[in-house]
Amino acid sequence: MVKGYDKVNSTPADIPPPHLHHSKLAATHRRKTALISLLILFSLLVVTTISVVIYKSTTSHKSKTKTNSTTAPPPPPPQSNSLNTSESTRLVCAVTQYPNSCVSSISSLKNLPPQLGPQLIFTLSLNISLSELKNVSSFPKTLISKSNEANTVSALRDCVSLFDDAVSQLNNSVALFDGSEKEALTEAKIADVNTWISGAMSDQETCLDGLEEMESSVLDEVKAKLQKSKECMSNSLAILANMHSLLDKFGQT
Numbered sequence: 670m671v672k673g674y675d676k677v678n679s680t681p682a683d684i685p686p687p688h689l690h691h692s693k694l695a696a697t698h699r700r701k702t703a704l705i706s707l708l709i710l711f712s713l714l715v716v717t718t719i720s721v722v723i724y725k726s727t728t729s730h731k732s733k734t735k736t737n738s739t740t741a742p743p744p745p746p747p748q749s750n751s752l753n754t755s756e757s758t759r760l761v762c763a764v765t766q767y768p769n770s771c772v773s774s775i776s777s778l779k780n781l782p783p784q785l786g787p788q789l790i791f792t793l794s795l796n797i798s799l800s801e802l803k804n805v806s807s808f809p810k811t812l813i814s815k816s817n818e819a820n821t822v823s824a825l826r827d828c829v830s831l832f833d834d835a836v837s838q839l840n841n842s843v844a845l846f847d848g849s850e851k852e853a854l855t856e857a858k859i860a861d862v863n864t865w866i867s868g869a870m871s872d873q874e875t876c877l878d879g880l881e882e883m884e885s886s887v888l889d890e891v892k893a894k895l896q897k898s899k900e901c902m903s904n905s906l907a908i909l910a911n912m913h914s915l916l917d918k919f920g921q922t
Contacts, residue, residue: 752784752919753783753784754776754781754782754783754784754785755776757784757785757786757790757919758771758772758775758776758785758790759772760915760918760919761785761787761790761791761908761915762775762790762904762908764907764908764910764911764914764915765903765904765907765908766900766903766904766907767900767903767904770897770900770901770904771794771900771904771908774794774797774901774904775790775793775794775797778793778797786916786919786921787908787912787915787916787918787919787921788846788854788912788916788921790908791846791905791908791909791912792843792846794901794904794905794908795839795842795843795846795862795866795905796843797901797905798839798866798869798898798901798902798904798905799836799839799840799842799843801897801898801901802832802835802836802839802869802898802901802902803836804898805832805894805895805898806829806832806833806835806836808891808894809825809826809828809829809832809876809891810825810829812825812887812890812891813825813826813829816887818885818886820883820884820885821880821883821885821886821887823883824876824879824880824882824883824885825880825885825887827875827876827879828876828879828880828891831872831873831875831876832872832873832876834868834869834872835868835869835870835872835873836869838865838866838868838869838872839865839866839869839902841861841865842861842862842865842866845858845861845862854912859909859912862909863906863909863910866902866905866906866909867906869902870899870902870903870906873895873898873899873902876891876895877891877892877895
């Protein structure tokens with residue numbers, strides 16, 4: 670029996686001992702952990718920086734917006750002493766259906782004061798309406814003297830009566846105002862004048878309706894003659910209807 674004296678139980682030279690292998694694994698793990706920690710820290714720093722920039726930008730924008738809203742309030746309504754006659758007239762006439770004729774009729778007046786308020790402009794407009802109505806009130810009589818049509822003459826005679834009533838109603842309206850801006854403009858006055866101007870306009874429309882019903886040959890001629898008077902009364906009525914808002918715009922409430 671041969672005993673195995675020549676067998677040697679040894680560890681190969683290229684295989685490290687177990688404790689060295691575990692030490693290398695531990696070192697590698699520590700390096701990875703450190704690297705990951707650095708990456709996480711760097712990411713947190715980037716996120717924090719971006720957040721701070723966004724916050725400052727938002728705060729700055731809000732601050733500017735607040736500053737702008739504080740330093741740029743809406744403009745105050747125009748004061749009567751800041752507008753000249755032309756500007757005041759245009760502002761008031763803007764509420765009418767015929768602003769051009771409103772401005773031109775008032776601007777053509779002589780000796781206007783340097784400043785006009787809504788109430789005085791209304792008074793001027795009302796007087797212009799009365800003057801225009803008086804100018805056309807005799808027109809039906811002129812046409813009667815020239816017409817041989819019985820139906821036309823009958824309708825024109827109605828127009829004469831209607832125009833007399835219209836002049837009377839506008840006279841009542843003018844009598845309530847002396848042109849003073851300080852005169853009290855009560856609701857009762859506004860209601861009365863509104864009724865009278867509307868009545869005068871209705872008189873003119875009734876005249877035209879009668880001529881149309883009679884198939885009068887002078888219908889278009891009368892309608893054209895009344896156009897300026899119609900526009901003036903319409904303008905006066907519109908200014909009166911918007912008087913309170915106009916006084917607010919002029920700071921006269």
